[in-house]
Amino acid sequence: MSQRLAFVGAGMMGGTLIAGLLAAGRQPADIVAVENRAERRSKLSQEYGIEAVAEMSAISGAEVVVLAVKPQAVDAALAELAEQLPAEAVLVSLCAGISCSRIEDALPAGQPVVRVMPNTPAQVGAGAAAVSAGSAATTEQTELARDLLQTVGTAVIVPESYLDAVTAVSGSGPAYLFLVAESLIESGVNLGLPRDIATELAVQTIFGSATLLRESGTHPALLREQVTSPGGTTAAGLGQLEEYRVRAAFAAATRAARDRSVELGG
Numbered sequence: 196m197s198q199r200l201a202f203v204g205a206g207m208m209g210g211t212l213i214a215g216l217l218a219a220g221r222q223p224a225d226i227v228a229v230e231n232r233a234e235r236r237s238k239l240s241q242e243y244g245i246e247a248v249a250e251m252s253a254i255s256g257a258e259v260v261v262l263a264v265k266p267q268a269v270d271a272a273l274a275e276l277a278e279q280l281p282a283e284a285v286l287v288s289l290c291a292g293i294s295c296s297r298i299e300d301a302l303p304a305g306q307p308v309v310r311v312m313p314n315t316p317a318q319v320g321a322g323a324a325a326v327s328a329g330s331a332a333t334t335e336q337t338e339l340a341r342d343l344l345q346t347v348g349t350a351v352i353v354p355e356s357y358l359d360a361v362t363a364v365s366g367s368g369p370a371y372l373f374l375v376a377e378s379l380i381e382s383g384v385n386l387g388l389p390r391d392i393a394t395e396l397a398v399q400t401i402f403g404s405a406t407l408l409r410e411s412g413t414h415p416a417l418l419r420e421q422v423t424s425p426g427g428t429t430a431a432g433l434g435q436l437e438e439y440r441v442r443a444a445f446a447a448a449t450r451a452a453r454d455r456s457v458e459l460g461g
């Protein structure tokens with residue numbers, strides 16, 4: 196694959212994808228970034244050797260244009276982008292909550308649009324993304340977007356109606372798990388462990404548990420039972436997590452994130 200890619204917005208998520216794609220073997224010469232912030236542009240060109248500019252005209256040679264600005268900046272970006280977008284280019288939007296139809300309405304009729312919800316573990320080739328076709332995107336164009344995301348992790352094609360829930364689970368999900376990591380480390384420190392030891396053990400425990408969960412294909416409830424000796428330490432700890440309603444907290448968190456995604460879509 197060597198399509199010419201343009202990123203409009205190359206902050207946290209756009210920059211993550213660019214880094215992941217280059218690490219997976221994409222050539223810097225095939226990627227251009229249109230980015231508002233001068234310091235980001237310098238970093239992108241110095242660190243990755245890609246062309247990074249402020250002018251939207253740079254997207255004119257692209258076959259795939261990835262829109263990675265905050266949802267609040269989408270309308271302004273689309274207004275500028277619509278004038279420069281090549282008719283045959285696929286617009287791949289990473290923007291939370293913004294529907295394909297809203298993007299299509301801002302572009303020339305028939306422009307192919309694909310909506311994607313990625314996540315930041317793509318930085319280390321371990322992303323999880325879901326991809327949905329807009330009304331004018333062909334199967335081939337949707338698969339092209341999926342393949343792009345698959346170079347930095349897992350990517351699945353889903354109906355667009357799933358995407359707000361996907362955003363709540365895997366788009367925002369890394370932040371929930373980083374909060375769990377932070378809590379486990381602090382709890383170890385509170386119990387008297389040196390911070391570096393607590394950090395190393397907590398991080399490896401999360402990594403090892405995720406790897407076991409994925410590689411064994413075993414239901415997490417069974418894996419949890421394997422750790423839980425009758426009358427033992429884990430049963431005592433889990434009892435407190437149930438008491439503090441961890442399951443209810445995750446259900447409420449994902450509902451709130453899903454609702455916010457819907458709200459951002461306007």
Ligand SMILES: NC(=O)C1=CN([C@@H]2O[C@H](COP(=O)(O)OP(=O)(O)OC[C@H]3O[C@@H](n4cnc5c(N)ncnc54)[C@H](OP(=O)(O)O)[C@@H]3O)[C@@H](O)[C@H]2O)C=CC1
Pocket residue numbers: 203204205206207208209210229230231232235263264265266268271272275289290291312313314315366367
């Ligand atoms: N961060 C994450 O974990 C995830 C983010 N997303 C989605 O990705 C999108 C980007 O998020 P994120 O990367 O975190 O945001 P960032 O703010 O880190 O990056 C967006 C960048 O785009 C720039 N920008 C805004 N408008 C334009 C424009 N018209 N032309 C060129 N550059 C522009 C911004 O500059 P300035 O600030 O000066 O406007 C900023 O540097 C969002 O829609 C978000 O919903 C999806 C999944 C995960």
Ligand SMILES: O=C(O)[C@@H]1CCC=N1
Pocket residue numbers: 291362366367
């Ligand atoms: O917090 C957000 O709105 C974005 C979308 C998913 C992850 N970050």
